[in-house]
Amino acid sequence: MTMKCNVQPGATSGGQYSWYRDEQLIEGEMGQLYTIYSADWEHSGTYRCRFGSGSFPITLYVNTEDLFSVPEINNGHDPVIEGDDMTLTCSTRLHPLRQDTQLLYAFYRDGQKVQEFKTSNEYRVWSTGLEDYGRYKCEVRKSFSTVRKTSAELLINIQDLFSVPKINDKHKSVMEGDNVTLTCTTRLHPLRQDTQLRYAFYRDVQEVQGFGASNTYRVLSARLKGSGKYKCDVRKSFSTVIKTSAELLINIRCENEAEPVSDVNITVSEEREDFIIGENLTLTCIVQKGTSLIFRWLHNDKIVNKDSESFQLQDNASVLYIPSLQSQHAGTYKCNVSNALPSSAVGTIQIPQIMESRQSGLSPTLAIVGVSLLIVLLAGILMFIYRDKIASHFKKRPQTPPNLVSCPMIDNICYATINIKKIEGSSVSPKHDDEHAVLYAVITNSGTTSDSQATPETHDDTADVYQNIKAH
Structure with a gap:
């Protein structure tokens, strides 16, 4: 906006212009024209120009309206899953009288600028990753102007396309010559179940199987050099999304090399509360770790021999079978497991008293209540019978009136x-x-x-x- 100080013709020689707003001199303004750039409400007031001794007042009222509205940031793709393309849009509305105004847009994540001011009101992220998570906002300004406005923040949560993989080996120990199968497992997002994944396997950082559709890695006839730390990678086809499992140590041993024995337990063939004479019983010795195992059973600290008449050793002596329980079978059973190494491990189980027959399950409390009720019933019956006998015994005999006697x-x-x-x-x-x-x-x-x-x-x-x- 430009104001001009008009003076009478011929009066402009030898004079100097000065400008005032609300009777305050505007420094540096000495021309006939006074321009206000980017007029705002703060520019409102009474302006006066002076030339020589003359004064020419003018009152200016500036009624400002928004050049554009407060912007809004929107995500057109919700939810955002790892690997998806994401587009954020910054929207605003120009004043009807300023539709040809050029606006510039910038984008921020967690306070850090991720896109400089551009004429495009969009911010694109190709193949999003977990690192794209954060709070986004956009800023809008007019070209060559200090007018700026900022949107509210928008939280963008990037969801996992698939979980961190796990590498598994079903073998507790691997001997030289064994076949080994490693499996890489993961879970896809419920909305992306049709996603094609690729798997790769590594041993000691060296790739042993490149990316492919199979999630298994097989080693036929393992050798000692196959020992090492294994891991697997999983990625989406044609995507940069990739995740790595934790390492799994595979130690391949020679046939004559033994693994220390540990974690020995004894289990009963079936859960039971009572042990009855004549029934059979199977005790199994379970070993979690160890190779080349040697089993030895003890009953009440006495060794159970394989030629025993009342015990049978089965499955390389890892199973103790009793075909017919007798009272002497009660007591403590131990399974001592060892191998070529000097250490061994023992599992223990206690077999309580062997009963002649299975209890009916009637509790002592119920038995006492039953006996009490029976006694009360019998007492009532006896009282009824005794009452009848007393009544019959003490029943009065019928009396005949006495005969009158004569009295002389x-x-x-x-x-x-x-x-x-x-x-x-x-x-x-x-x-x-x-x-x-x-x-x-x-x-x-x-x-x-x-x-x-x-x-x-x-x-x-x-x-x-x-x-x-x-x-x-």
Whole structure:
């Protein structure tokens, strides 16, 4: 933007121009024209030009709008898997009145510039690797201008195309002349299962099998010189993505060279909790390391001979078979393994008491509860039976009303005698066999003198009763 200080014709001779903004002198501006480059809101204010003694004010308001919007960085390929091509795009929008403005773009990863300012708003990475992981952003600026804007960061996570390979050898030890097979294993990404991989093998850094589709390396009739540290490489076809396994030491030995024995264990043919008389039992001696093995079994520290009647040695004596368990077979079994070397290793197992029959599995608690319930049941039955017997024993005999006796009256006195005799069948017996008699006398107070016989129903309520017990 350019401002011009106009003066009256003929008044320009012998004078000098000066420019002011908000009454502050703008240093260095002494021409008739004053230009503002890249006008911004900060340039707003009241401008005045002076020529000689004349002053010509002008008020300038600068209303700024964005030349372009804050840029955005985008990844058009998500997820990004190792070996994929990646393109990042930096997008922004120019002001409608400045569509012909030339913009420049730069890209950064983790704060480091990976692409200088260019007219292209794209950043391309061919065959991405794990090293391309990071936080990306882009910056946009106008050519020959200080106007710059930066996008927010975008995290790019590079996923493994395949896992780090492992090299395996199924042989625990290799003797001279053995066939050896090494296998290189890895796992492909679930979204790239159709990817074609290539495998190569090395011994002591020297390539022994170049890249090919097979993940195995075979050595027929191994020789001592084949000993060494082996590893394998895996890569994607037509790609720079390559990964290497850890090293595997292969030590090839002579036939007469023995490997020290270690890690000896004894296993039972089948899991069991009880050992029953008459059943068979198989004990196997397992050795994790060692060659040219010699097995020796001991039962309760006594050597088991191959001609034993109750034991059988099988599979080069690595298996101890008992065809029929007996009580004397209980105890401690040891498998002593050795070879030509002075060291040896021992495995131990304990066989508990040999039982006559297999337990039903009834626990002592359940047995006690069962016996208790049986006792309670029997007690209830006995109480029921005993109650009936008591009731029948103590059942009252039916009583017959006593016969009324006559009572002769003499001088207003009624005399009656009751004889007590032993009843046959009674469980109560008197101390003596004598019979007892009771004499009753009733004296009436009515003053009646009648010779007629009286009965208890005719006696007066006011009569006095006397008794006398006489023993005969």
